[in-house]
Amino acid sequence: MKLKAIVHFFLLLPIMLLTGQSLKVEPYEFISRSKDTVQAELGSFKVLEDRNNESLDSIQLSFVRFKSTNPNPGSPIVYLSGGPGGSGIGTAKGKRFSLFMNLREVADVIAFDQRGTGMSTRLLECPYTASFELSKAIDKQEYVDKSTENITKCLAFWQEKNVNLGAYNTTENAKDIEALRNVLKVEKISLWGISYGSHLAFEYIRLFEDNIDKVVLASLEGPNETIKLPENTANFIFQIAEKATANYGADITYPNLKEKMLAVHGRLEKSPVISTYVNRQGRIDTVGISNFELQSAIATFYLKNPEDSKIVPRLYDQMYHGNFTEIAPNVMILKKYIYSRIRPMAFSMDMQSGISQDRKRIMKRQIDDAILGSTINFLQFEWMQTTNFRQLPKQFRKMKPNKVDALLLSGTMDGRTYVSSAIELAKKFKNGRHIIIENAGHDLYMQSPLVSETVLAFFKENEIGTNRIKLKPILFE
Missing domain, CATH: 3.40.50.1820 (Alpha/Beta hydrolase fold, catalytic domain)
Structure with a gap:
């Protein structure tokens, strides 16, 4: 013994x-x-x-x-x-x-x-990217298909290079904090x-509550909120529309903005647009804008802080009257950079945090009817269905x-x-x-x-x- x-x-x-x-x-x-x-x-x-x-x-x-x-x-x-x-x-x-x-x-x-x-x-960064035609309006399914294909190539690349992507999850991350506490030799942090x-x-907190x-x-x-619910995003943008009606008593107001928002997305769903704009080099760029691309641009660039959302009413008013020039550069950024590549740490952390079955059912009920769909999540929800990337155990998502x-x-x-x-x-x-x-x-x-x-x-x-x-x-x- x-x-x-x-x-x-x-x-x-x-x-x-x-x-x-x-x-x-x-x-x-x-x-x-x-x-x-x-x-x-x-x-x-x-x-x-x-x-x-x-x-x-x-x-x-x-x-x-x-x-x-x-x-x-x-x-x-x-x-x-x-x-x-x-x-x-x-x-x-x-x-x-x-x-x-x-x-x-x-x-x-x-x-x-x-x-x-x-x-x-x-x-190690993945060398592969997905490519989207810049001057063409592209629907959601093409983004899902091409980005998923790119993810598959990246996962194969990381496997070939012996990159242990599965080790990059929030549970391991939390245990790193506990390791930090131990090497600092302190009772609590x-x-x-x-x-x-x-x-x-x-x-x-779930793992080490007594050490806090x-x-x-x-x-x-x-x-259980890595994937945000579409109705919450819709309620938020409609809150902007409501506040813009009086605009806190300012001279510039936006009555009927909610109706204009719905009309803009409805039109794009039927007839995508092609817009031009002057880029930073002073040259003319042309970009196609589908409804999905507009949803993505609004969710990505204009909802985070009041400094961003302050121009949302003006944008929708312009688009209602057929002018997409101001939002076009951000749609271009989406096509060129955001949907074309994945960052390994962020991708693995989010994918492994995952989504519960109950929340998945709610997502599927809400996603098609909400004004911005699920674009606040980029395509993470769709990737969770198409890539079968592993998720942390159920207890992780229970508070x-x-x-x-x-x-x-x-x-x-x-x-x-x-x-x-x-x-x-x-x-x-x-x-x-x-x-x-x-x-x-x-x-x-x-x-x-x-x-x-x-x-x-x-x-x-x-x-x-x-x-x-x-x-x-x-x-x-």
């Missing part, structure tokens, strides 16, 4: 050495995109790429740590970027830099690059995230009640993740507070000092006296 124990120990030793590898930390001069400079630390450690098999292949995970200015710092605050595919380190260089700096008053703040992103080990970062945080101090999450994407001390934030002008869904998710947090921010969009953290001040107050355990914040609306143009 003793001999068997010794043998077992030595069989496990390589894995123990790898997963317990000491943290490497070095001084790092962090420079934001606005050229702000702060002294920080660049950390890295290794984890098994796939914890579900006996392979010893490992990947490096990287982060930047901003040391706390508090002489008695709390649990480290780990930032979880959206996407999937966003870089935490990259995010810290952008508009949220000041919030990263302010949170140092509470604890060390860690900008974490999830597996496959940023300064962590990256996946706090999480701060947005969009897919909230989706990832929900999985960490506090959580701040915005623009919530639940465990159980928890006791995490949480602050949850939602914007009423967020056209990517919806307040109605967030209200249901918030009910699972017994010790959570859900604040609805009127007139805020998806990227809500820096849309008002009131939001960042609320986040800081929560981490400082100061009293937050409201469940609703009202921002000044952005007028429709």
Whole structure:
């Protein structure tokens, strides 16, 4: 028996050495995109790429740590970027830099690059792309067929190159966060995230609730909400039409906009258009626009934040009168870049998060009747039917009640993740507070000092006296 124990120990030793590898930390001069400079630390450690098999292949995970200015710092605050595919380190260089700096008053703040992103080990990009005729209006089925064919080629390429795409899922991602906590040698961590970062945080809560101090999450994407429901998107764009009727009392108003929206899509369904526009080089480009392509352009470029949706009424008014010039460049981008290729980390994360059978049935009922179809999801829902890419187990998509001390934030002008869904998710947090921010969009953290001040107050355990914040609306143009 003793001999068997010794043998077992030595069989496990390589894995123990790898997963317990000491943290490497070095001084790092962090420079934001606005050229702000702060002294920080660049950390890295290794984890098994796939914890579900006996392979010893490992990947490096990287982060930047901003040391706390508090002489008695709390649990480290780990930032979880959206996407999937966003870089935490990259995010810290952008508009949220000041919030990263302010949170140092509470604890060390860690900008974490999830597996496959940023300064962590990256996946090999697929060399193949799908090709769509630019001057022809293309229907949905052609996009599904050609993109699925391209995915099949990419999957074969990654298999040939021994890329373990299946290891890039949200459960493994959550276990990476736990590995980070272990190498930092701290009892608990706090999480701060947005969009897919909230989706990832929900999985960490499911697996490691007892290891969490506090959580701040915005623009919530639940465990079963990788695929957004078409009716929610339709309700959002009709909300824009309703608000544009009076346009907050401005001189420019858009009465009957809902009817114009429906009319534009109805016409395109019967008769696609060809539009020209002047490109950035000053030359004339020609692009075909089908109803599916218009749906995709609106969902992709104009619903995320009020800064985007402020021109939606004008666009539909123009298109109602036959002018597609302003939206044509974004349709061109869709054809050339967005539908033509896939990014491995983002593709695998989303596909494996998957969709429940009940939600799939709802999708199939709603998809053909909703004004924008399912284009808020690009073609992910269709790919889940055509590629048979593996999904995480059913329990992954079930949100159980928890006791995490949480602050949850939602914007009423967020056209990517919806307040109605967030209200249901918030009910699972017994010790959570859900604040609805009127007139805020998806990227809500820096849309008002009131939001960042609320986040800081929560981490400082100061009293937050409201469940609703009202921002000044952005007028429709």
